Structure formats: C-alpha cells, structure tokens
Amino acid sequence: MAGRAKGALWYTVFLAGALPFLGLVGVASFGSLGADPAKTLTHQTGTWAMNFLLLCLAMSPFSTYLKMPKLVSYRRQLGLWCYFYVCLHFLVFLALLIEFNPANMAKELVERPYITVGFGGFLLLTIMAITSIPRLIRAMGARRWRRLHKVVFAVVVLACIHFIWLSRSSLLEATVYSLLFGVLIGMRLYYYRERLQRQAATA
Amino acid sequence: MKEKARNEKESQVTPQAIYQGRRRFVATAAAVAGGAWLVNQYGLSSTKEKGQTVAQSPPPPASPSKPAATPSAPASATKKSATQPDSVVTSGLDVRLAGHSKSTRYTENARDKTTPVGIATTYNNFYEFGTDKSDPARHAHRLTLRPWSVTIDGLCHRGGVFDIDDLVGAHALEERIYRLRCVEAWSMVIPWIGFEMRDLLKRVEPMASAKYVAMQTVYRPDEMPQQRSLFRTIEYPYVEGLRLDEAMHPLTLVTVGMYGQRLYPQNGAPIKVVVPWKYGFKSPKSVVRITLTDKQPPTTWNMQSAREYGFYSNVYPARSHPRWQQTSERRFISEGGLFNTKRIETLPFNGYGSEVAHLYQGMDLINRYY
Numbered sequence: 352m353a354g355r356a357k358g359a360l361w362y363t364v365f366l367a368g369a370l371p372f373l374g375l376v377g378v379a380s381f382g383s384l385g386a387d388p389a390k391t392l393t394h395q396t397g398t399w400a401m402n403f404l405l406l407c408l409a410m411s412p413f414s415t416y417l418k419m420p421k422l423v424s425y426r427r428q429l430g431l432w433c434y435f436y437v438c439l440h441f442l443v444f445l446a447l448l449i450e451f452n453p454a455n456m457a458k459e460l461v462e463r464p465y466i467t468v469g470f471g472g473f474l475l476l477t478i479m480a481i482t483s484i485p486r487l488i489r490a491m492g493a494r495r496w497r498r499l500h501k502v503v504f505a506v507v508v509l510a511c512i513h514f515i516w517l518s519r520s521s522l523l524e525a526t527v528y529s530l531l532f533g534v535l536i537g538m539r540l541y542y543y544r545e546r547l548q549r550q551a552a553t554a
Numbered sequence: 555m556k557e558k559a560r561n562e563k564e565s566q567v568t569p570q571a572i573y574q575g576r577r578r579f580v581a582t583a584a585a586v587a588g589g590a591w592l593v594n595q596y597g598l599s600s601t602k603e604k605g606q607t608v609a610q611s612p613p614p615p616a617s618p619s620k621p622a623a624t625p626s627a628p629a630s631a632t633k634k635s636a637t638q639p640d641s642v643v644t645s646g647l648d649v650r651l652a653g654h655s656k657s658t659r660y661t662e663n664a665r666d667k668t669t670p671v672g673i674a675t676t677y678n679n680f681y682e683f684g685t686d687k688s689d690p691a692r693h694a695h696r697l698t699l700r701p702w703s704v705t706i707d708g709l710c711h712r713g714g715v716f717d718i719d720d721l722v723g724a725h726a727l728e729e730r731i732y733r734l735r736c737v738e739a740w741s742m743v744i745p746w747i748g749f750e751m752r753d754l755l756k757r758v759e760p761m762a763s764a765k766y767v768a769m770q771t772v773y774r775p776d777e778m779p780q781q782r783s784l785f786r787t788i789e790y791p792y793v794e795g796l797r798l799d800e801a802m803h804p805l806t807l808v809t810v811g812m813y814g815q816r817l818y819p820q821n822g823a824p825i826k827v828v829v830p831w832k833y834g835f836k837s838p839k840s841v842v843r844i845t846l847t848d849k850q851p852p853t854t855w856n857m858q859s860a861r862e863y864g865f866y867s868n869v870y871p872a873r874s875h876p877r878w879q880q881t882s883e884r885r886f887i888s889e890g891g892l893f894n895t896k897r898i899e900t901l902p903f904n905g906y907g908s909e910v911a912h913l914y915q916g917m918d919l920i921n922r923y924y
Contacts, residue, residue: 385688386677386886387740448884450897455879462874519738519877520685523785 364425368432371399372439389447396440397514401528403433404510405535408503412538427483430503434480437473465516472509475502507532647719651811654727654747668731669742671813673886678820679736680839681788682771682778690820696777697819697840704825708845709764712757718824722810724757725749729814730807730828735869735904737833739878741885746828747811752802760798760846767801768851769794769827770843788858794838795851795865796829797913805830805909831903831910833867864924866914869904873920 375395378384384391407429414422449455459466479500482488488496511532514525680690702718727747735741755767773791775781781790800806807828810817817823822839829837835855845851855863862876871881883900903910917923 386673387687387884389884390687455882458879458881462876462879464876517877518787520679520681520787521783521785522787526785 360421360425361428364428368403368428368435371395371402371436389443392443392447393440396436396443398524400433400436400440401510401514403429403436404503404507405528405531407433408507408532408535412535412542415542416538431480431483434476437476441473465513468509468516469513472506472513475506475509479503479506504536507536647722647810647816650723650727651747651815654729654811667743668745669886674742674744674812675818675820677886679738679834680820680822681786682780682790682792683820684780685787691818693779694819694823697772697774697823698777699819699824702824702842704841705843706754706758706845707843708768708847709761710755710846711759711761713846714758721754722749722825725753725808727811732807732828732830733904734828734830734834734837735883735900737835737863737867737875737878737880739880739883739900741883741898741900743885745813746807746809747814748807748809748828750804751806751808751827752804754808754844755798755802755846758846763848764846765798766847766849766851767796767798768843768845768847769796769838769841770845771838772840772842788854792838792854793852794827794836795853796836797850798846799913800829800910803910803913805906831868831906833863833869835863836867866919866923868902868910868914868919868924869900870902870919870924871900872902873924 375392379388379392407426410422410426410429414420445451445456449459460470461467479502482491482496482499491499511525511529514528515522518525676691677687678690679687680694683690683693683696700718703715704718704721705713705715707713727749729745729747731743731745733741734744771790771792771794772778773781775790778790780786796806807830809822809826809828810824812818812821817826819840822837822841825841826839827837827841836853850865853863853865855867856865869880874880881900882897885896885898901907914923
C-alpha cells in the first residue's frame with residue numbers, strides 16, 4: 352500500500368491489470384476486431400471491467416478462506432483497474448457508438464434503461480476512484496473510507512442488471528457473472544455471521 | 555409501382571474489387587457449374603444424396619476481395635467451408651445464377667455502397683447456430699442443404715411439397731441490391747439474387763380468404779445446436795409472417811443467391827425471404843414452409859417480447875426501442891478499420907417509403923401496429 356515498498360506480487364497484479372488493455376491495443380492496431388469493431392471493443396472492455404470487479408470482491412472473502420490477509424491489500428489496485436476498464440468502456444461507447452453527440456447521449460440515457468443503469472454504476476465507481484487518492488483516504492480516515500466504499504455492492508447490482516438487460520441473444524454470460532457475484536457475497540455473509548458468533552462467544 | 559430512372563451504373567455502386575472479382579468468378583463458375591448442369595440434364599449425377607458436399611464447388615466467394623481484406627478477415631474465413639456458399643452442385647442453378655439479369659429497379663443510390671462480402675458472410679444473426687455474430691459463419695456448414703423441400707400449404711389451391719430446385723427452376727432470377735437494416739441498429743447493403751415472392755404465391759393460387767403468409771425456418775436440432783440449448787432466448791422453429799399484401803409486394807424477394815453466387819448457409823441458404831423495408835429478423839432464413847392463413851400468424855421475436863418486437867416491425871425511426879436507438883444506424887461499409895463504420899440517419903421504411911408507405915395508410919405505426 353501507499354508508502355510501503357512494492358513487492359513482486361504488486362507488480363504481478365499491475366501487469367495482470369494492464370495486459371488485457373495491451374492485448375486490445377495490439378488486436379486493434381492489427382485490425383482484427385471483426386466486422387463490428389465498436390461492438391467488439393465495448394464488449395471486451397465491459398467484460399474486463401466485470402472481471403476486475405469480481406476479483407476485487409473476491410479479495411476479502413478469499414483472504415479469510417485461504418488465511419492470506421495480505422490479499423486485501425491488492426483490493427484497491429484491482430478496483431482501480433476495474434474503473435480503468437469501465438472508463439474505456441464508456442469512452443468507446445461515447446466515441447464509436449454515440450460519436451460524441453450530446454443529444455444522442457441524452458436520448459440513450461433516457462430511453463435505454465440498461466444504459467441508465469450502467470451510467471449509474473459508472474458514477475458510483477467514479478466517486479470510489481476519486482476517494483482512492485492516498486491523500487483523500489488519509490483525510491477521510493480509514494473508517495469513513497471503508498463505509499463509503501460499501502457502495503461497491505450497489506455497483507455490483509447495477510452492473511449485473513446492466514448486463515442482463517443488454518443481453519438479447521443469450522443470457523449465459525450475464526447469468527454466470529451474476530452467480531459468481533452471488534457466491535462472493537454469500538461467502539462474505541457467511542464469514543460475517545461466523546465473526547458475530549465468535550464475538551458473542553467471547554463476550 | 556413506379557419504375558425509377560436511376561443513372562448509376564452498378565460498377566459505381568459496388569466496390570471495384572468485388573465487382574471485378576464477381577466477373578472473374580462468374581466465368582469460372584459457369585465453366586464448373588456448366589459441366590454439372592450437363593451431367594444433371596442427362597441424369598448422371600447422384601444429386602439427391604443427403605449431406606453431399608461436392609469438392610468441385612465454385613471457388614470461395616471471399617477470394618476476390620481477399621487481397622484488400624487480409625489483415626482483418628476473420629480467421630474462420632479462410633479455413634472453414636462455412637464461408638463458402640451453398641455449394642452442392644445439383645442443377646443448373648449456378649448457371650442460372652451466373653446468367654441472372656441485373657435489375658436496375660430498386661438498385662441502390664449513391665449513398666449506399668455494397669457491403670464487402672467478407673462482412674456480410676461473417677457478421678450474422680442466425681441464432682440457431684449460436685448467438686455471437688461470428689457463430690453462424692463457423693457452424694452453419696453443418697446444415698444439410700440438399701435434398702431440400704419447401705412446403706406451401708394452407709389457403710391456396712395448388713399447394714404442395716416442392717423440391718427446391720424445381721421450385722426455383724420455374725422463375726427467372728434477378729439481382730436486387732437492397733439495404734438491410736437490423737433492429738440492432740446496424741445495416742448493410744447486399745446484392746441478392748432471387749425472384750419476387752408474388753410470382754411464387756401466384757403459382758399456388760391463394761384463396762380469397764387468405765390474408766397472411768406464415769413462414770418457417772428449418773428445425774434440425776442435430777445440425778443447429780442452439781435449437782436444443784438451455785440458454786436459448788427464443789423458441790424454435792423460427793417463425794415469421796407477413797400480411798398477404800406485404801408478401802405480394804414486388805419488393806419482397808425470395809432469394810437463392812447473393813454476390814453473384816449461391817447463398818451462404820450463414821445467410822440463410824438454400825432459400826431466404828428478403829423484406830427490405832422491415833427489420834432484418836422479418837426476413838426468415840433457410841425456409842421450409844410457407845403457409846397461407848386468414849389469421850395473423852405468430853412470429854418468433856414477438857412471442858419473446860411483444861413490447862419490443864411487433865408483428866409489423868417496419869423500419870420506423872419514430873418508434874423508439876428500449877435497446878437500440880432507431881433514428882440512426884451504423885452502416886458497415888468496409889472491413890476491419892475502427893472508423894470505417896459510419897453512423898447514418900435511418901429512413902422510414904428503410905428508405906423504401908415511396909414504394910411501401912401506402913400499405914400502412916391510416917395505421918398508427920408507433921403505438922399500435924409496430
């Protein structure tokens with residue numbers, strides 16, 4: 352974390368975050384994004400945002416499950432990678448699908464519910480990303496920061512609805528992601544209950 | 555129907571490479587298929603064997619445009635037979651495709667450039683083969699295209715079960731370059747080869763009581779994996795329908811070819827109905843049944859979500875859709891590049907308003923008959 356020396360694992364996580372982006376840039380520059388590059392890019396960036404959101408949410412329960420408390424310290428970086436791909440996702444949407452037309456954008460926000468929901472998730476993530484600047488974290492204090500960042504659960508819900516509503520052809524992918532999020536949240540609830548019981552026992 | 559005087563020559567409309575490629579192809583196809591036709595005439599071929607795929611098929615159609623397309627052409631384009639057209643050599647069809655007349659009626663205006671064949675055959679919605687746009691090109695080769703029969707029944711005097719080659723053989727083929735507008739807000743321009751559906755319907759003599767035409771895509775779960783998938787979002791077989799006067803409209807085409815050759819399986823081989831002023835899903839692929847009825851027939855997407863997909867589903871920008879903006883569309887005009895797709899304004903009835911708007915006089919196409 353901030354201030355401390357960055358270990359090999361930190362660089363591994365960083366590389367893992369950057370790789371999908373580099374891959375996309377590579378594929379795009381060699382022109383093999385398929386017949387509909389805009390669609391390929393929105394789908395890819397959206398998928399990677401989901402992947403990092405999943406990873407981010409997996410850190411806390413798995414640190415308990417694997418007894419590796421250090422895992423939690425990579426959560427913030429994974430969250431920022433998620434935000435990075437969400438930003439790309441939004442940018443590709445704005446540039447290639449909306450073509451930076453504000454009237455179009457307004458229309459999309461109002462008439463396409465899955466876009467409204469997706470945009471809501473983007474705004475929440477923006478708040479989380481801004482408050483993740485080290486100086487702001489310190490100013491807020493760890494407790495308040497952690498409380499604020501519980502909005503990630505709202506982001507998860509919005510992301511899943513966004514994915515389900517935009518699926519026309521097959522619900523497979525959206526279903527799998529929603530289930531995985533469900534499992535991660537279930538794990539949290541389970542450990543939370545255990546902790547409460549332990550506290551009750553010691554009290 | 556007003557005959558439109560249009561000045562453009564086809565060579566101005568179609569990308570040069572494809573145009574010249576087609577000419578080249580036509581010569582070879584005529585040679586190859588001509589032989590097959592002769593064989594067939596004298597009853598020497600084993601044409602009715604199921605699943606027959608013949609090696610001496612026409613060269614893959616993608617080849618003419620390949621030089622320009624190399625980096626971006628999906629890998630599948632080169633390795634699988636799926637990207638080749640319906641290539642069973644059975645009859646004089648190829649000869650007739652080569653010799654089809656080029657109609658200048660309805661031919662596109664200067665705004666529209668024909669979509670490269672490499673895009674039109676690798677970016678498809680044919681959910682029976684998978685829901686990704688690239689799935690049909692990869693899997694549609696599994697579809698057995700011969701023997702193929704089309705049942706025409708219901709309220710008509712001369713219905714029956716017709717072998718496709720007999721059915722098509724009775725009609726002169728012509729090329730029509732039509733815009734294709736998908737409800738997903740993308741569009742292409744495709745040179746189809748076929749004949750007007752009204753000529754087919756007249757042959758079976760519809761009864762006075764017939765008001766609608768129901769159409770059905772082939773149901774073959776063995777060959778079409780999505781038809782048995784747990785995650786399918788629509789029910790099969792795929793069914794579509796038109797009002798009889800829509801089906802009888804001269805723009806409504808029964809197609810057997812595209813880009814100067816047979817239809818590709820991913821585009822609906824061996825026989826596809828094309829209704830250019832309606833969203834693409836109203837143009838059913840791989841048709842096996844056409845039924846004349848007096849009731850509005852059920853249609854697949856309408857059953858899946860009646861609010862989103864109406865029976866009419868005319869391209870109609872004034873009616874908003876919860877998933878896609880219908881006031882504009884992304885036109886695929888060339889391969890690969892990130893900025894080669896243009897967003898253009900969507901026209902009512904896909905630009906065929908002067909031909910078809912009268913069919914819907916006095917109807918509320920936004921709230922009631924969408």
